[in-house]
Amino acid sequence: MDNNDLYVNARELQKQLAKKVIIKDDFDSEIEFVCGVDVSYKKNIAQCSAVIVKYNSLETVEVVTSKSNIESPYIPGLFILRESNPILLTLKLLKKPFQLLLIDGHGILHPRRCGLACYMGITLDIPTVGVAKSLLYGSVQENGFVKYNKEVLGYSIKRDEHLKKIIYVSTGHKVSLSTSIGVVRSITKIGEWIPEPLRIADIRSKDYDNKENDQFWSFTINDTTIRFL
DNA sequence: GCGACAG
């Protein structure tokens, strides 16, 4: 199977998964901890960090990091091919529970209504929210909502009147847009524009020299992942 | 055909 087949299959998978996305609140329990994941790249290595913060205090309670080989180029709309595996590997390292996962990318605000946040939510069967720093699809309305034609797919939160400090929030899975907006707002510190767990995950994922980040390195061959602890 | 395009 060549790469074009892979891309065609991935796009078809997205269309199918889009039908399974639950765009309403469906939490097992009240939100007490929120997790954020982000991936950074250096040479041929992807370093991914996941951070859990306490919802009411924003205190960081756990940080885990993994290194893995980059297995896909960046293709707009097919972010799942590049980041889903590093993220899945990293989340497995977490020992503490969380009720909501924030993803660095879009949810249903996507050409096929299935961005990385939706994919992670359906794969893990947990509530997820997409938080992106730039727009991939649709257009921003005067009221802040992002639409494609008549369809409301997300919301833009403006933290800075002058600079481009705007984030785009959309449902990943098992969470409503209004809840997503509320949570993102409440876990973004004053003066910051990125919600705390994602902000910390971004910093930690870029810190390639932090010994605390050396939890494991892995690569995948024919569907088999090799991990070096 | 042309432009736009999460990180």
Next chain:
DNA sequence: ATCTTGTCGC
């Protein structure tokens, strides 16, 4: 995302 100098603004 990453590569990168000086520079604008709080």
